[in-house]
Amino acid sequence: MLSNFVNVHLSKMSAQNVLYSYQGVIDESITEKISALMDKHFEENSIPSERRKKFFLIMVECVQNVFHHQLKPEHEGQPFESGIIVSNDENSNYRIVSGNYIVNTSTKALGEKIDKMNAMSAEQLRAFYQESLSVAELSEKGGAGLGILDMARKSKMPLEYEFVPIDEHYSFFILAIAIP
Amino acid sequence: MNNLIIEESIKTPSVAFAAESGILELKGKSIPENSLEFYRPVFEWIDNYGQSPNSSTELKVRLEYFNTSSSKCLLDVFRRLETLSLSGKSTVKVSWYYDGDDEDMMEAGEDYSALVKIPFELLKA
Numbered sequence: 001m002l003s004n005f006v007n008v009h010l011s012k013m014s015a016q017n018v019l020y021s022y023q024g025v026i027d028e029s030i031t032e033k034i035s036a037l038m039d040k041h042f043e044e045n046s047i048p049s050e051r052r053k054k055f056f057l058i059m060v061e062c063v064q065n066v067f068h069h070q071l072k073p074e075h076e077g078q079p080f081e082s083g084i085i086v087s088n089d090e091n092s093n094y095r096i097v098s099g100n101y102i103v104n105t106s107t108k109a110l111g112e113k114i115d116k117m118n119a120m121s122a123e124q125l126r127a128f129y130q131e132s133l134s135v136a137e138l139s140e141k142g143g144a145g146l147g148i149l150d151m152a153r154k155s156k157m158p159l160e161y162e163f164v165p166i167d168e169h170y171s172f173f174i175l176a177i178a179i180p
Numbered sequence: 181m182n183n184l185i186i187e188e189s190i191k192t193p194s195v196a197f198a199a200e201s202g203i204l205e206l207k208g209k210s211i212p213e214n215s216l217e218f219y220r221p222v223f224e225w226i227d228n229y230g231q232s233p234n235s236s237t238e239l240k241v242r243l244e245y246f247n248t249s250s251s252k253c254l255l256d257v258f259r260r261l262e263t264l265s266l267s268g269k270s271t272v273k274v275s276w277y278y279d280g281d282d283e284d285m286m287e288a289g290e291d292y293s294a295l296v297k298i299p300f301e302l303l304k305a
Contacts, residue, residue, distance in 0.1 A: 028213050032190065050281050057245050057284070060211050064247060067213055130291050136252045142214025146248035154284060 019087045019094075026066045026083045026100075034059055034085065045092070055179050058154055059087070059096055061147050062177060066100045068143035071170075094179035102173040107163045110173070117149060118158040125153045151177050181232070184225040192218050193243060197225055202234030202270065210246035210254075219253035226260045233270040237261065242277045242305065245285065258296045265298050272298050277305040 020037045022030060035056060042052045066083040084099040102110070120128060129149055136144045152159055160176040181199040188194035193208035204226075212218050229237075239261060246254065258274065265272035276289035286302060293300035 031211070053245060053282070054284070057247075060247055064211075064213055064249065126287070126291070130294060133251060133255060133291070134295050136255075138214075138216050138249065138252055142212070142216060142249045144248045144252040146251065150248045150251075 017089045019089050021084070021086045023084045024082055026063060026070055026085070028067070030067075030085065031060050031063050034063070034087075038087075041089075047092070051179075054154065055094055055096075058151050058177055058179055059085075061151050061154075062096050062098045062175070064143070065147035065151075065175075066098050068139065068141050068147070069102070070100050071103075095176055096179065097174065097176045099172055099174045101166070101170050102163070104165075104169060104171055107171050107173070111161070111163065114148065114152075114159050114161050114175075117152045120152075122153075122156060125149070129153055148175070154180075156180050181228060184221065186221075195222060197222075197229070199229055200234065202237040203240065204237065205240040205242065207240075207242040209244050210250040212247075212249065215247070215249040215253045219250075219257070222253075222257060223260060226257065226264070230260070230264045230267065230269070233264060235270060237264065237270045237272045238275060239273075240275045240277065241289075243285070244279075246288075251288075255292065255295060258292055258298065262296045262298050274298060274300045275303055276300055277303050280304045 019041055020034060022034070038052075038055065038059070041047075042055075063085055066085065070083050082101075084097070086097045088095050088097075117125065117128070129146070132146055132149060133144075136146055138144055148159070155177050157178040157180065162174045164172040164174065166172055183199055184195055184197040186192070186195035188208040191209065191212045193206045193210050195206060197204040210218075239257070241254075261272050261274070264270055274292075276292070278285035278289060289300060289302045293302075
């Protein structure tokens, strides 16, 4: 079922150049693998170091966001742990797309949180970040609950998202971030 | 008291904390999935150092970039230094180095300086 989503998304981006696409359990080695692939691309296209840095920062945050939130191993054997990470390049406008399963009871709050961020100015996002950082607590897996906010702030463009309903318990959460 | 020396790795910065001089330095990238594992010995060292610190303490932050998991731990580092400063045992400052063009890292330094009551000096590296 998951591969359908990947295909849908890849076809949505069909006119565009997919730089890499990963599907499976997101573990601690993924950021390094993507970095290695992207280093090559950046070298070949002589991309300036500030843009590379911006891409890596948002990519790391995006991958770790899925890592921290992918559903727990009690669902092992079912596809619930699988995530996707895809990046594409349309005339050097980079975009990072992530996907992971989410329980239906979380979708409303998450959607509202992203809508709220998308409506904020850069200054408001910054104040909201400072406020959130000052009260942040790390989860057991090390998430600070700041990932999406940080990506919104660094991207400076609205985050696109979609919840694809799977069944009565689960949806698939797709998040797309434009890299300035 | 022993110095705290940790080598840089792909996802974690180098740590060079010298008890005698009161010069502490973090350098490199900080992007581990779970930053608490990495920063726990850093916290412990600062807590011990605070028992009998140098009369001045300077933390030099030379980070290229860090993730949000680390951002929380960095705030905890600064909060410990704030406690040390408030104890009156040591004059504390943070020197925050950033690449001239790196707006994100400059703003990050400003954000921390707004959240803790210790002097931050923002320096173009």
